[in-house]
Amino acid sequence: MDASALPQPFRRIGETIAARLADGHLGEVVRGAGLVMAIRIAGAAIALLSQVLLARWMGAFEYGIFAYVWVWVIILGILAPMGFGTSTLRFVPDYRVNGKWRRLAGILDASWRIVLVLGLAFMAAGLLAVLAFRDELQPYYVLPLVLAMLCVPGFALGDTLEGTARAFGWVGLAYLPTYIIRPLGIVLVGGIVYLVTGELSGVAAVAGALAATLATLTGQRLLLSRRIATAIPRAKPIHHTKYWIAASMPMVLSEGLYLVLLNTDIVLLGYFVNPQEVGIYFAATRIVNLIVFIYFAVAARAVPKFAELHAMNDRAGLQAFVHNIIQWIFWPTLAAAAIILLGGRFALGLFGQDFSAGFPLLAILMLGFVARASTGPIEYLLNMTGHQNVTSIVYGGAAALNIALNLILVPRFGLMGAASATAIALASASLCLFLIVRRRLGINAFVLCPSGATK
Secondary structure (H helix, E strand, O other): OOHHHOOHHHHHHHHHHHHHHOOHHHHHHHHHHHHHHHHHHHHHHHHHHHHHHHHHHHHHHHHHHHHHHHHHHHHHHHHOOOOHHHHHHHHHHHHHHOOOHHHHHHHHHHHHHHHHHHHHHHHHHHHHHHHHOOOOOOHHHHHHHHHHHHHHHHHHHHHHHHHHHHHHOOHHHHHHHHHHHHHHHHHHHHHHHHHHHOOOOHHHHHHHHHHHHHHHHHHHHHHHHHHHHHHOOOOOOOOOHHHHHHHHHHHHHHHHHHHHHHHHHHHHHHHHOOHHHHHHHHHHHHHHHHHHHHHHHHHHHHHHHHHHHHHOOOHHHHHHHHHHHHHHHHHHHHHHHHHHHHOHHHHHHHHOHHHHHHHHHHHHHHHHHHHHHOOOOHHHHHHHOOOHHHHHHHHHHHHHHHHHHHHHHHHHHOHHHHHHHHHHHHHHHHHHHHHHHHHHOOOOOOOOOOOOOOO
């Protein structure tokens, strides 16, 4: 069809998109983000379907137990790598471009070994904590938490392998295991247990998650090792462990604090409300997460470009790139949020009759994530330009704010208070990061700001 035959508004939109894609950096990111987005869309659909099935098989109470302990796996499993899943994105491309094969072999070896040790240490600390506080915990949480702690090393190593595959640009190998295979494995094991026994408890669901995590990790490790062996020259590893750890620590701090920011609500709800309400809240967050894949898909390909343009000292190019990335994140996110809200009651109803009470939570949580989308992935912009410490400070403050607001609002307003606390904390963090990027980098990082850099 001839573009000139289109109505004027659509022709202008098409011309704008074409002009932006003419930017080589942006065009490469958007094209690469297409595959990431396809995987994330499929993963989001599978994740939602798996959670729906688990909720229906388990009921709101047992599902709430599973949701609560799985959040602990996510938090500890992403903290345990101590930033190596992210720092490999910085070091692997550098070493490949400059032919530093011994250093490349070294960081690939060190990242696996260090994260394995750290994962086991986090697991041991978690088990000791569960045993030490077992009298303070509700009895129905104790055994599921023990099994959840066993998942932590496998989850941590999987996060590191994902970062390594991303650093090489192997999108499928990075994301398929985490977002497609593992969720399918969890629901497959749960379904078998349900068909055989006629019921699915929180304990059985966590045990299934442990089996799926270990099986996925094994397959991803084997495939990644084979591909690396054919992609780079063999070299004797040289280790700069102290340097790599020093570079990784601020990144894990910011990632960990962001995780605390996102999951404080569910962790604290476990102390204030029963597992049934935790399950309803968790179901609402799973639906809201459907809009995050847009942010994730674009950011996944944009992050290395931030470092590249900064290294070239091309501030004008970096400003234009950041501006365009934000446009590609915000408007699709806003549209997705509207669509999800329209179908929110139906989506919650898929989990079960009790879950429809979570609909008001969707709108509140959406506000926080839309606010985050309005500034784009600027935490990564700061991390890739040497300002990772300030990112940690911002997320630390936002996490503290979220904890304080949850402690104040949850006892009075229950689930609505938790959702409000998280939305306010997310919006506050985005505002602070916007101001810091503008001041330190001279970059306008807001969807409605002009594309030119500040003076």
